[in-house]
Amino acid sequence: MDVDETRVALLDAAEALFYERGIQAVGIDEVRAVSGVSLKRLYQVFPAKRQLVEAYLLRRDGSWRARLAGYVEDHPENAIPAVFGWLREWFAEPGFRGCAFVNSFGELGSVEPGVADVVRAHHAAVREFLAGLVADLDVTDHDALADQLWLLLVGSSTGAAITGDPSMADRARDAAEVLVNVATSGKPRSL
Amino acid sequence: MDVDETRVALLDAAEALFYERGIQAVGIDEVRAVSGVSLKRLYQVFPAKRQLVEAYLLRRDGSWRARLAGYVEDHPENAIPAVFGWLREWFAEPGFRGCAFVNSFGELGSVEPGVADVVRAHHAAVREFLAGLVADLDVTDHDALADQLWLLLVGSSTGAAITGDPSMADRARDAAEVLVNVATSGKPRSL
DNA sequence: CGATGCAGAGAACGTGCGTTCTCTGGGTAC
DNA sequence: GTACCCAGAGAACGCACGTTCTCTGCATCG
Numbered sequence: 001m002d003v004d005e006t007r008v009a010l011l012d013a014a015e016a017l018f019y020e021r022g023i024q025a026v027g028i029d030e031v032r033a034v035s036g037v038s039l040k041r042l043y044q045v046f047p048a049k050r051q052l053v054e055a056y057l058l059r060r061d062g063s064w065r066a067r068l069a070g071y072v073e074d075h076p077e078n079a080i081p082a083v084f085g086w087l088r089e090w091f092a093e094p095g096f097r098g099c100a101f102v103n104s105f106g107e108l109g110s111v112e113p114g115v116a117d118v119v120r121a122h123h124a125a126v127r128e129f130l131a132g133l134v135a136d137l138d139v140t141d142h143d144a145l146a147d148q149l150w151l152l153l154v155g156s157s158t159g160a161a162i163t164g165d166p167s168m169a170d171r172a173r174d175a176a177e178v179l180v181n182v183a184t185s186g187k188p189r190s191l
Numbered sequence: 192m193d194v195d196e197t198r199v200a201l202l203d204a205a206e207a208l209f210y211e212r213g214i215q216a217v218g219i220d221e222v223r224a225v226s227g228v229s230l231k232r233l234y235q236v237f238p239a240k241r242q243l244v245e246a247y248l249l250r251r252d253g254s255w256r257a258r259l260a261g262y263v264e265d266h267p268e269n270a271i272p273a274v275f276g277w278l279r280e281w282f283a284e285p286g287f288r289g290c291a292f293v294n295s296f297g298e299l300g301s302v303e304p305g306v307a308d309v310v311r312a313h314h315a316a317v318r319e320f321l322a323g324l325v326a327d328l329d330v331t332d333h334d335a336l337a338d339q340l341w342l343l344l345v346g347s348s349t350g351a352a353i354t355g356d357p358s359m360a361d362r363a364r365d366a367a368e369v370l371v372n373v374a375t376s377g378k379p380r381s382l
Numbered sequence: 383c384g385a386t387g388c389a390g391a392g393a394a395c396g397t398g399c400g401t402t403c404t405c406t407g408g409g410t411a412c
Numbered sequence: 413g414t415a416c417c418c419a420g421a422g423a424a425c426g427c428a429c430g431t432t433c434t435c436t437g438c439a440t441c442g
Contacts (some may be wrong), residue, residue, distance in 0.1 A: 024215045025302050027429055038390045039431085091269050102295030102349055109352075110288060123353050148366040151359065152429065155346025158293055159338075161300075164316050168342065175339040178373050181364055218399055229420045230401085240400065 001037075006045055007055075008098035009035040014056045022107055023053055050114065053104075058116040060100055065125060072133070079133045080149065080180055084173030087156060089110050097159030099154070126150065139183040148179050192228075197236055198246075205247045212293050213270040213298055214244055215228070241305065244295075248309040251291055256316060270324045271340065271371055273366030278347060282357035289352030290345070317341065330374040339370050 001154040008149070013035035017026040028049055032039050035047075046052040068086055075082035090096065130153070132148040139145055156172035159165075192200075205228035210215040219240055223230050237243040257275055264272035281287065288294070296310040321335040321344070332334055347363035350356075 021301050022298050024298070028431085029429075039392080040390065043431075047431095097301060098297060102293065102353070105297075105353060106289060106325030107213050107215070107298040110212050120353055123350075144362060144365065147359070147362040151345070151346035151350050151363055151366065152342055154349050155342035157343070158345050158349055159314075159342050162293070162296060162311055168338070171335060171338045172342055174335065175342065175366070175370055178370055182369050182373065219401085220399075230422080231420065234401075238401095 004046060006041055009037055010042060010045060010052065011056055011059050013037075015060060018053070019103075020057055020095060020098060021062075023104060024107060026040075034134075050112065053108075053112075053147055054114050054118055057101065057104060057115065057122070061118065061122040061125070064100075065122075065129065066124075069129065070115070080176055081173050083130070083133070083149070083153065084156070084169045084176060087153065087160075087172070088169035089165055091157075091160040091169055096161065099157040102154070102158060119172075123150075126153065137180065137184055139185075141183075145179065145183050148185055149176055152176055194236060197228055197232055200228055200275065201233060202247055202250050203382075205243055206251060209244070209247055209295075210251075210288060211286060214295060215298060219243075235323075241303065242358070244299075245305050245309055248292065248295060248306065248313070252309065252313040252316070256313075256320065259317075260320065271367055272364050274324070274340070274344065275347070275360045276359060278344065278351075278363070279357055279360035282348075282351040282360055287352065287357075290348040293345070293349060314341075316343070317344065325371075328371065328375055332374075334342060336370060336374050340367055343367055 010031065013031050014026075017030055017034060028042070029039075031052070032042055035042075037045075046055065067090075068083065071086040071089075072079050072082045075085070099118040102121045104115050108115040109119065110116070127146060127150045130149045131142065132141050133150070134145045137145070150174055152172040160168040160181045201222065204222050205217075208221055210227060219233070220230075222243070223233055226233070228236075233307040237246065258281075259274065262277040262280075263270050263273045266276070275328065292313045295306050300310060310326040318337060318341045321340045325333050325336045325340070326338070336358070343363040343366055347359045351359040
């Protein structure tokens with residue numbers, strides 16, 4: 001098992017545990033047990049828990065946005081509704097517990113600046129992704145529309161986690177379609 | 192100092208500390224120091240930290256919703272925009288760090304069922320409050336509109352915390368007005 | 383076959399923290 | 413004045429956990 005495999009095994013274990021139970025509730029020893037990596041090797045790769053936490057968030061940022069972007073690319077004619085279609089699938093996954101970044105921010109945002117930075121960067125990137133989707137629309141204020149879609153995305157993630165109801169994605173999608181339709185001053189696209 | 196005063200002093204200290212830094216990052220001893228209550232008396236009133244945490248959330252649920260409801264009552268002709276007007280004021284308060292319930296849910300929701308219950312109850316009550324505001328509107332699906340307003344409220348709270356930008360409330364308010372206008376099939380109210 | 387080095391297992395260490403215990407001092411009743 | 417009670421201060425306890433250290437066994441190399 002070389003260093004890269006070790007990293008992957010550690011991050012897989014860390015992601016499963018941290019996302020499910022929160023970061024402070026999970027001990028290093030549990031990450032070691034689940035990953036099957038020895039403590040010595042763990043500390044060679046991540047000299048402190050803080051670095052494991054940040055690596056977990058950074059990797060999840062990449063994979064989450066790649067999954068979203070991939071799904072949207074498969075639905076090019078309906079990109080904005082597709083965002084919420086993908087969210088619905090995500091919300092319905094077993095073990096869904098909201099946005100890992102929102103959760104980490106609430107838990108550690110004020111006490112671990114590194115965590116806060118990664119969270120802000122993730123959400124800025126998501127907002128940029130949405131801005132790209134509205135860039136071609138004929139609207140007067142692209143930023144406002146992108147912000148509003150982002151609020152619906154964030155709100156539905158958190159709302160679905162608290163209520164346990166994946167259909168929050170449908171509510172958000174309906175709202176998004178209304179906002180897009182109104183902003184494009186009534187040129188209906190698909191619905 | 193009788194029991195009620197002690198309770199208030201403890202909850203004041205707990206609320207300030209837990210909200211600012213997260214629950215697990217704050218030790219009982221710090222609550223004691225800030226409140227000025229002796230450890231013995233603290234444990235007479237709250238026999239375990241769990242109970243202090245739940246009492247903190249319950250009291251904040253009441254005061255937060257009372258503040259919102261009070262502000263909305265002062266703006267009866269524009270109740271729904273007023274919700275977001277109040278949010279804007281809240282977001283701009285020094286020390287604003289998002290919704291205490293969302294933060295607590297992310298930190299402890301999967302490991303402390305009592306916390307998860309209080310968070311769900313809080314958000315259900317907020318959603319009911321919004322449902323009351325749309326109840327008199329001439330729309331076909333009151334539930335859908337109330338859900339959408341709730342998503343905007345939750346999204347803007349979280350979004351404002353992460354970005355540090357109180358104007359997220361304005362973005363949410365604009366979206367809410369569009370949704371209300373469209374749902375009332377184009378009977379414009381104020382804007 | 384013997385010596386060396388390295389990796390894993392897990393014991394050990396230090397600290398922080400939730401909770402409980404002890405001691406002390408002052409106020410009150412007789 | 414003396415005995416008793418109670419509250420506060422903070423020491424003590426037990427445990428959990430992040431981090432480091434030690435020991436053991438095996439593989440590699442001469």
